[in-house]
Amino acid sequence: MNSTLYESPVRVGTLVLRLTRIIVLTVLAAVRMAAVALTARRSTRADRLAAALVWLVERLGGAFIKTGQLAGTRVDLVGPAVARALGRLHDDVSPMTARQAARAVRHGLLPATEEIIGALAAPPVASGSIASVYRVKLGDRVVALKVRRPNVGAAITADMAIMRWMAAVATRLPGLRRVPLAEIIEQVGRCLVKQLDFAAEAQSLRQMRAHLADSPDVLVPAVIPELCGDGVIAMEFVEGLRHASIRDLPEPVREAEVVILVRAVYRLVFIAGFVHVDLHQGNTYFMPDGTVVLLDAGFAFQLSAAARHSYTAFFGGMIQGDGAACADILRSTVRGAAPDADIDGFRRDVAELVVRNVGSAVSDFDLPGFCFELFNLQRRYGLYAEPEFIFPMLSLLSLDGLVKEHHPLMDFQLEAAPYVMQSLISEPEPR
Numbered sequence: 140m141n142s143t144l145y146e147s148p149v150r151v152g153t154l155v156l157r158l159t160r161i162i163v164l165t166v167l168a169a170v171r172m173a174a175v176a177l178t179a180r181r182s183t184r185a186d187r188l189a190a191a192l193v194w195l196v197e198r199l200g201g202a203f204i205k206t207g208q209l210a211g212t213r214v215d216l217v218g219p220a221v222a223r224a225l226g227r228l229h230d231d232v233s234p235m236t237a238r239q240a241a242r243a244v245r246h247g248l249l250p251a252t253e254e255i256i257g258a259l260a261a262p263p264v265a266s267g268s269i270a271s272v273y274r275v276k277l278g279d280r281v282v283a284l285k286v287r288r289p290n291v292g293a294a295i296t297a298d299m300a301i302m303r304w305m306a307a308v309a310t311r312l313p314g315l316r317r318v319p320l321a322e323i324i325e326q327v328g329r330c331l332v333k334q335l336d337f338a339a340e341a342q343s344l345r346q347m348r349a350h351l352a353d354s355p356d357v358l359v360p361a362v363i364p365e366l367c368g369d370g371v372i373a374m375e376f377v378e379g380l381r382h383a384s385i386r387d388l389p390e391p392v393r394e395a396e397v398v399i400l401v402r403a404v405y406r407l408v409f410i411a412g413f414v415h416v417d418l419h420q421g422n423t424y425f426m427p428d429g430t431v432v433l434l435d436a437g438f439a440f441q442l443s444a445a446a447r448h449s450y451t452a453f454f455g456g457m458i459q460g461d462g463a464a465c466a467d468i469l470r471s472t473v474r475g476a477a478p479d480a481d482i483d484g485f486r487r488d489v490a491e492l493v494v495r496n497v498g499s500a501v502s503d504f505d506l507p508g509f510c511f512e513l514f515n516l517q518r519r520y521g522l523y524a525e526p527e528f529i530f531p532m533l534s535l536l537s538l539d540g541l542v543k544e545h546h547p548l549m550d551f552q553l554e555a556a557p558y559v560m561q562s563l564i565s566e567p568e569p570r
Contacts, residue, residue, distance in 0.1 A: 165195065168192070175187045175191060193224045202298035235289065237259050254277060258284070285373075295331055334437035341364075341372050343439045388427065409561075416439060450527075450528055454559050460493070462489065492509070
């Protein structure tokens with residue numbers, strides 16, 4: 140499995156079947172939700188509607204589950220009922236059968252030992268949109284074996300083909316003509332398809348572990364190369380991981396571990412240009428001993444040197460309250476502009492937006508609103524900044540939801556300052 144899957148054309152028949160399935164399931168879900176809205180008691184209506192939504196997302200599979208996982212991190216946007224329901228998609232999606240798992244392992248780990256095949260008969264310890272994870276005991280060693288689902292690649296590539304077509308249609312609309320939707324879809328699509336490439340994910344895990352080697356309170360499990368293969372990743376098994384584990388910790392420990400996670404993400408983004416886009420509760424675990432465990436680097440993105448420097452400089456401008464510098468940085472990354480674009484108006488409004496949001500605690504800083512307003516300014520003035528910026532924005536958006544819930548007084552921007560300054564001082568601006 141490699142990135143050529145993304146470039147390969149999708150068969151028309153596959154697209155038609157996939158689109159038909161999307162339409163049929165959506166109609167069925169709409170009927171179910173209408174029935175719930177009409178018949179359910181008010182006390183249970185929200186939870187039952189959320190359950191019907193998750194029913195739809197889980198059966199659509201492919202890119203839809205990943206979208207649902209990202210949405211589930213934003214309790215402040217989708218509400219507690221929907222967030223709780225979508226949270227199940229992180230690691231409690233219906234697993235593949237034991238026979239399917241054994242077939243995938245035999246294909247990827249030839250020859251697979253009977254000890255490994257026998258362990259696959261037990262329920263997985265976690266099951267997501269791309270793979271299921273099994274606990275396998277090999278002598279004195281316990282490993283986590285991540286096994287890719289069968290046929291998941293066809294669904295995702297078909298979904299991305301549909302999204303590319305929708306982007307092409309959308310860019311014909313007057314307000315979206317200069318939006319780089321096609322480029323954004325391509326980059327997101329490559330990240331999603333990269334999740335199917337377990338060799339690339341294993342490499343990303345090794346990179347993330349190396350980048351955070353100097354962070355003693357962060358644990359990234361080591362990859363076990365001799366047990367990896369096509370569609371199979373083996374890594375250290377971390378005992379005691381529990382879903383939504385942060386809620387069981389005392390408040391001081393909870394807040395301290397949130398700070399550890401935020402600093403780890405800032406180190407990855409600003410120092411290494413490595414973006415873990417998938418920071419949901421199925422990939423981040425908070426241990427009673429003060430350790431934060433980071434898993435699953437499948438949905439990761441490596442920023443180019445130029446994009447990392449520009450994004451870091453933009454964040455540095457926000458920390459310093461230098462709105463004019465932030466506006467100039469965005470302007471410098473623009474891919475194109477209309478001949479009559481109002482550059483001065485763009486600089487003025489971006490600078491005002493930045494200054495208005497400087498120095499706010501997380502409870503007061505509306506990151507989703509900031510991102511929306513920033514994009515709206517770009518749309519209004521026809522000046523669109525570097526599309527790669529979408530990945531650190533997505534990463535910080537998923538992180539923002541967690542911080543708002545468990546450490547709302549944290550100064551999100553100030554925590555970034557040491558990493559921003561270290562990056563800008565140690566790395567010269569690339570040409």
